[in-house]
Amino acid sequence: MTDSRPGDLFQPGDLVNNTYRVEAILGRGGTSDVYKARSEISGRIAALKVLKAEFSDNDDFLLLLTREEAMREIRHDAVVRYAETNRTPDGHVYLLIDYVDGPGLDKKLKEGPMSAEDLLVICRRVAEGLQAAHSRGIFHRDLSPDNIILRDGDPAQAVIIDFGIAKDTNPGAETIVGNEFAGKYAYAAPEQLAGNTDARTDIYSLGALLLANFRGKSPNIGNNPMEVLQKKAEPLDTEGVPEPLKSLLDKMTDPEPDNRFDSASAVLAALNGDAGATTPEPAEEPDALSDATVIAPAIGKRAEETKAPAPAPKAEPKAKKAPKPDAKPKNASESKSNKAIIPIAIGGVLVVGLAGAFMSGVFTSAPPLPVADPYRLSIAKAKDSVPRAVGFVPSEDVAEALRQQIQGQNGTSDLTLATGDIAENWGQDVLSVVDAVDEMDAWRVSISGNVVEIEGETTSKPIFREVQAAFDAGALGALSGEPDLSLNEIIIAPERIEAILTAFADCGPLTLVDAPLGGYGPGSTVEIAGNVATSASRDTLFDALSSAVGERTVRVRTTVLNPTLCLIESVMPKAPTSAIDVAFYQGDQNNQPNPTGEFIVGENPVIDVEIPAEVTDGYLSVSVLDVSGNVFHLLPNINRLDNSVEGLRDGQDGDLSIRVAYSIAEAQSNGGLAFRVDDSTLGKTKILVIHSSEPLFNEMRPTSESALSYSEALIAEDRNVASRIYSLDSRILETSSR
The missing domain is CATH 3.40.1520.20 (hypothetical protein tt1634)
Structure with missing residues (x-):
C-alpha cells in the first residue's frame, strides 16, 4: 500500500459522494490514482480509481474509464470485478472496483525469486482469467507483475487488475488508447511494439512476467529503442528453469506469434498435460454459484x-x-x-x-x-x-x-x-x-x-x-x-504532536494550526503549517504523524522550499510582514503581468518591489535566493548603490513600484540586472525584501554570492547591529521546463 501525501486528491478520512470513506491510497498512475475506501452504508471495502483533476473533462480519458467499466461483463474470480463510474459533486470522476487484498507480483519480484511450483499455480489461475476475457474479445495488453495481485498472498487466488488500456475487439467497439503501443516494454510481445494485439500478446506477457518472478528480476530490454527491438526479436533466456515450467515458458514467449500457444485454453491444456493437473475448463458465468464458490x-x-x-x-x-x-x-x-x-x-x-x-x-x-x-x-x-x-x-x-x-x-x-x-x-x-x-x-x-x-x-x-x-x-x-x-488513545495532547514536529523540522519551525486546548479526540483533524526542505521530508513527516495519531485525519499544509532557502530561513532576522509586495512580469512579452510567478525555460522574469504610500523612510534590501545555492543582490548592488526609501522615491508620494530586475532589452540600455530561465536552476526561487532603519550590512555585499556566505554575513559582525528590522516580506518565483 502506498503512503498518502498532502497533495493527493483524497486524504484518509475523506467521504466521497456521501458513501465511500477513504482509508488509504493504493497507488498512483499517470492519469489516475487508486484509493482504498469503505462504504458507509454496507461496510464493503472497494477500490476507487479516480481520474486526476486535469483529465476529468477530457473526453478521451473519460472514455478510458467508461470502457474499463465495461469489464464488469467479465465474470470470473481471477479478474477483478468492476462496478460503475461516478462523478463527485465537485467534478472528480471515479470508477468503483472490487478491492483485492494481497501483494502484487511486483512486490514479490522485489523480494526475490519465486518457486516454479507457485508460478505454475499462478499461470493456471491467470490463464483461466484471460480465457474469460478473451472469450468476450477483450485483451489486457498490459500484463506485468504490478497488474497481478495474489489475494491474501495465495498463488491460487491470483487476480488480474487494471484493464485500463484493454482493447475490445468486438465489431464496432472502440479501443481505449487507440492502436498505438500499450503496455510495458519489458513484458510486451514483439508484435505489440507495432500496435498488433490478440490473445497471443497476453500469453507472451504472462510468460515474460512468470520468468521475471522466477529469476527475481525484470527482463533486460536494452538501453535504447534499437536494443529493445533487437532483444524483442530474440527468445527469452529460460536456461536453468525446471520442467515443466521451462517448456511452457518457451512456448508462451516465442518471438514469433504463430509459434506460441494460440489461446489461453491452449495454455491450460498444456498445463493439464505437462503438470499432471486435473483442473477442468472453467465455465464463463456459473448460474447458481458466485465466482468464488468452493x-x-x-x-x-x-x-x-x-x-x-x-x-x-x-x-x-x-x-x-x-x-x-x-x-x-x-x-x-x-x-x-x-x-x-x-x-x-x-x-x-x-x-x-x-x-x-x-x-x-x-x-x-x-x-x-x-x-x-x-x-x-x-x-x-x-x-x-x-x-x-x-x-x-x-x-x-x-x-x-x-x-x-x-x-x-x-x-x-x-x-x-x-x-x-x-x-x-x-x-x-x-x-x-x-x-x-x-x-x-x-x-x-x-x-x-x-x-x-x-x-x-x-x-x-x-x-x-x-x-x-x-x-x-x-x-x-x-x-x-x-x-x-x-x-489508539482517546485524547492526544498537543505537546506530544509538537515533539514530533520539532524532531522532523528541517526548514524552520512547524506549527499546529488551531490546536484544541483539551487535546485531539477521536475524529479530530491534526493540521500542520510551515516549510519543509523537500517533498520526501514532507512525506516522512506525514507518515510519522499518521502513525502517532491513529485514525485521526492528518493534513500537512507545508510549503516545499529547498535546502538553500531553508538555510536562509534558519538565520533570517525575526520580523513581521508588511504591505510591501513583489510583482512579476514577462520581460519577453512586453512586460505583461505574471500574477502566478511561474516561468518556464527561456522566459525573462521581471521583478518589481511595490512600496505602499505609508513607507517613506528607512532602507530596502532585495535579494534573490535560487535553488542552486546562489544569492543575487538586486538592491543595493555595485550598479545601484542607493537603497534608501527616500532616494528610491525621488520626491514621489503614494504607492510606488521600484523595478529591481529588468527585461533584457531594458538591461541593455540601463545596465540593470536581468535574468533568463535556464534548465540549471529549476525550482523555487525566493525574492526577499527586508525593510530596515539603517543599511542592513556595514559594507556592500557582492552582486552574487553563495547562500552559505550570505547566511554567515547575516549572523556575523559585518551585519549592521544598529539596524532595526521593520519588516521581512517574500514571494516565491517558480521555474520549470514547461
Missing part, C-alpha cells in the same frame, strides 16, 4: 448426503489427518448441502475466498475428512461490529469451541471440517489467540497452515497491556507470527 462438506455433513463426490487425488496427500467428525451435526440448522464459501468484507477486513477442499477415498458412512491445501481460517471483528469466522477447522470439538466463542459476541461462523498440514495443537492454539484479542475494539486473525497474522487495536491501555502480556506468555503456541497491536 464446494466442501459442511461441519458434520454426512457423506451420503453430498450430490457428487470429487475424484480421488492422484498422489497420497502428505497432510496430517484430523479426528473424524461426528456422524450427525449437533445443530441441524448449521448443516447445509453444498455449503458455499464466498469472499466477504467484514467491517473493513477482507476475508478471502477459501481454497477448494479435495475429496479422497471411497464414500462410506464415516468418510475421511477432505484435505484443505492451503489450510486457511479467517476470524475478524470490525470496530462496532460483531465477529465472523470463515474457514477450515480440524475437529468438531474445535469448531464448537470456536463457534461458542464467536456466538458469545453475537457473531457468526461458517466453518468446514478438513484435515491439513497443521500442528497437533493447532485448534487449541487458535482458540488461545482469539481469546487473547477478543476484548480489543477491532481485531483480525488470519491463519494459513501454522502461520498466523494478528492485528488488533484498542483505546484501553489496560486491555492493550493485557493482550501484549498474553502473547508474551506464549498464546501463539506452535503458531508462528508477530502480533501487530496498536493503542
Whole structure:
C-alpha cells in the first residue's frame, strides 16, 4: 500500500459522494490514482480509481474509464470485478472496483525469486482469467507483475487488475488508447511494439512476467529503442528453469506469434498435460454459484448426503489427518448441502475466498475428512461490529469451541471440517489467540497452515497491556507470527504532536494550526503549517504523524522550499510582514503581468518591489535566493548603490513600484540586472525584501554570492547591529521546463 501525501486528491478520512470513506491510497498512475475506501452504508471495502483533476473533462480519458467499466461483463474470480463510474459533486470522476487484498507480483519480484511450483499455480489461475476475457474479445495488453495481485498472498487466488488500456475487439467497439503501443516494454510481445494485439500478446506477457518472478528480476530490454527491438526479436533466456515450467515458458514467449500457444485454453491444456493437473475448463458465468464458490462438506455433513463426490487425488496427500467428525451435526440448522464459501468484507477486513477442499477415498458412512491445501481460517471483528469466522477447522470439538466463542459476541461462523498440514495443537492454539484479542475494539486473525497474522487495536491501555502480556506468555503456541497491536488513545495532547514536529523540522519551525486546548479526540483533524526542505521530508513527516495519531485525519499544509532557502530561513532576522509586495512580469512579452510567478525555460522574469504610500523612510534590501545555492543582490548592488526609501522615491508620494530586475532589452540600455530561465536552476526561487532603519550590512555585499556566505554575513559582525528590522516580506518565483 502506498503512503498518502498532502497533495493527493483524497486524504484518509475523506467521504466521497456521501458513501465511500477513504482509508488509504493504493497507488498512483499517470492519469489516475487508486484509493482504498469503505462504504458507509454496507461496510464493503472497494477500490476507487479516480481520474486526476486535469483529465476529468477530457473526453478521451473519460472514455478510458467508461470502457474499463465495461469489464464488469467479465465474470470470473481471477479478474477483478468492476462496478460503475461516478462523478463527485465537485467534478472528480471515479470508477468503483472490487478491492483485492494481497501483494502484487511486483512486490514479490522485489523480494526475490519465486518457486516454479507457485508460478505454475499462478499461470493456471491467470490463464483461466484471460480465457474469460478473451472469450468476450477483450485483451489486457498490459500484463506485468504490478497488474497481478495474489489475494491474501495465495498463488491460487491470483487476480488480474487494471484493464485500463484493454482493447475490445468486438465489431464496432472502440479501443481505449487507440492502436498505438500499450503496455510495458519489458513484458510486451514483439508484435505489440507495432500496435498488433490478440490473445497471443497476453500469453507472451504472462510468460515474460512468470520468468521475471522466477529469476527475481525484470527482463533486460536494452538501453535504447534499437536494443529493445533487437532483444524483442530474440527468445527469452529460460536456461536453468525446471520442467515443466521451462517448456511452457518457451512456448508462451516465442518471438514469433504463430509459434506460441494460440489461446489461453491452449495454455491450460498444456498445463493439464505437462503438470499432471486435473483442473477442468472453467465455465464463463456459473448460474447458481458466485465466482468464488468452493464446494466442501459442511461441519458434520454426512457423506451420503453430498450430490457428487470429487475424484480421488492422484498422489497420497502428505497432510496430517484430523479426528473424524461426528456422524450427525449437533445443530441441524448449521448443516447445509453444498455449503458455499464466498469472499466477504467484514467491517473493513477482507476475508478471502477459501481454497477448494479435495475429496479422497471411497464414500462410506464415516468418510475421511477432505484435505484443505492451503489450510486457511479467517476470524475478524470490525470496530462496532460483531465477529465472523470463515474457514477450515480440524475437529468438531474445535469448531464448537470456536463457534461458542464467536456466538458469545453475537457473531457468526461458517466453518468446514478438513484435515491439513497443521500442528497437533493447532485448534487449541487458535482458540488461545482469539481469546487473547477478543476484548480489543477491532481485531483480525488470519491463519494459513501454522502461520498466523494478528492485528488488533484498542483505546484501553489496560486491555492493550493485557493482550501484549498474553502473547508474551506464549498464546501463539506452535503458531508462528508477530502480533501487530496498536493503542489508539482517546485524547492526544498537543505537546506530544509538537515533539514530533520539532524532531522532523528541517526548514524552520512547524506549527499546529488551531490546536484544541483539551487535546485531539477521536475524529479530530491534526493540521500542520510551515516549510519543509523537500517533498520526501514532507512525506516522512506525514507518515510519522499518521502513525502517532491513529485514525485521526492528518493534513500537512507545508510549503516545499529547498535546502538553500531553508538555510536562509534558519538565520533570517525575526520580523513581521508588511504591505510591501513583489510583482512579476514577462520581460519577453512586453512586460505583461505574471500574477502566478511561474516561468518556464527561456522566459525573462521581471521583478518589481511595490512600496505602499505609508513607507517613506528607512532602507530596502532585495535579494534573490535560487535553488542552486546562489544569492543575487538586486538592491543595493555595485550598479545601484542607493537603497534608501527616500532616494528610491525621488520626491514621489503614494504607492510606488521600484523595478529591481529588468527585461533584457531594458538591461541593455540601463545596465540593470536581468535574468533568463535556464534548465540549471529549476525550482523555487525566493525574492526577499527586508525593510530596515539603517543599511542592513556595514559594507556592500557582492552582486552574487553563495547562500552559505550570505547566511554567515547575516549572523556575523559585518551585519549592521544598529539596524532595526521593520519588516521581512517574500514571494516565491517558480521555474520549470514547461
